Amino acid sequence: MMDLKHFEKEMQVKGWVIFPALFDKTFVARMLADMDKAYENCRRIQVKNGVDKETEGTLHHLVGQGDTFMEYIDKLEPLMPYMESYFQGKFILNSFGGNINAPRRKSYASNIHRDIRSFSGDMPLLLNTLFMLDDFTKDNGATWMLSGSHKKGEKPTEDYFWKNGEQAIGSAGSVLMFNSNVWHAAGENVTDKVRRSVTPMFCKPFMKQGFDYPRAVGYKEGEKLPEHVRQILGYNARVPATLDEWYQPPEKRMYRPGRLCAA
Numbered sequence: 001m002m003d004l005k006h007f008e009k010e011m012q013v014k015g016w017v018i019f020p021a022l023f024d025k026t027f028v029a030r031m032l033a034d035m036d037k038a039y040e041n042c043r044r045i046q047v048k049n050g051v052d053k054e055t056e057g058t059l060h061h062l063v064g065q066g067d068t069f070m071e072y073i074d075k076l077e078p079l080m081p082y083m084e085s086y087f088q089g090k091f092i093l094n095s096f097g098g099n100i101n102a103p104r105r106k107s108y109a110s111n112i113h114r115d116i117r118s119f120s121g122d123m124p125l126l127l128n129t130l131f132m133l134d135d136f137t138k139d140n141g142a143t144w145m146l147s148g149s150h151k152k153g154e155k156p157t158e159d160y161f162w163k164n165g166e167q168a169i170g171s172a173g174s175v176l177m178f179n180s181n182v183w184h185a186a187g188e189n190v191t192d193k194v195r196r197s198v199t200p201m202f203c204k205p206f207m208k209q210g211f212d213y214p215r216a217v218g219y220k221e222g223e224k225l226p227e228h229v230r231q232i233l234g235y236n237a238r239v240p241a242t243l244d245e246w247y248q249p250p251e252k253r254m255y256r257p258g259r260l261c262a263a
């Protein structure tokens with residue numbers, strides 16, 4: 001595992017790091033099978049709701065659409081010290097999407113973008129943990145990253161980005177972790193095979209999640225989950241809707257003490 005000090009330095013200077021070959025081939029193959037099914041599921045709804053053009057090749061909110069997505073959350077336990085160091089405290093899941101970077105096809109992820117709409121400067125609001133499900137190579141469009149760009153509010157010009165960006169090359173099973181202020185873009189795939197990834201993103205616990213994961217998985221179902229998975233899915237950062245839910249001792253509260261600051 002990477003030295004924590006090295007991680008902190010890289011995140012400070014470049015804004016991104018790669019954890020090489022973190023997950024084994026069997027887990028990757030199982031997730032790819034889940035991803036195929038999940039894409040069919042997402043695609044059906046994308047088409048039904050008339051948003052299929054802009055969403056082609058992308059998947060969203062994968063927790064609950066295949067066992068491996070929840071397992072990924074569970075398997076993050078060894079990475080939690082790094083992530084907690086980045087957030088200076090606890091964090092929760094904000095979104096869990098995926099991208100199928102098909103040969104010579106572009107999606108919105110191919111545009112130069114960052115994952116957070118408002119530049120958050122030194123405040124660590126959001127973190128992407130892109131999980132490579134195929135080898136990420138120069139030719140199949142490994143993500144382009146502009147190192148150090150998490151320190152600047154303004155968008156780089158296309159010219160500057162493509163001249164100074166570098167590709168996040170890694171083998172399947174690796175995780176590219178990056179500050180969501182970093183400007184980046186999926187590269188063009190000039191091979192004849194797809195290049196797939198999932199992109200679970202995490203945020204500070206006081207932020208609104210992109211999907212209500214505790215409600216989607218179920219409050220009762222959540223009682224069976226390990227504590228770190230409950231924490232990450234947001235079970236400890238829910239909003240009470242009745243006085244009965246609100247008047248509870250600290251250990252039973254839906255919004256647990258310590259979620260607003262390091263705890």
Ligand SMILES: O=C(O)CCC(=O)C(=O)O
Nearest residue numbers: 099109143185186187199
């Ligand atoms: O698939 C990629 O290379 C990039 C994904 C991406 O842009 C994102 O997760 O924000």
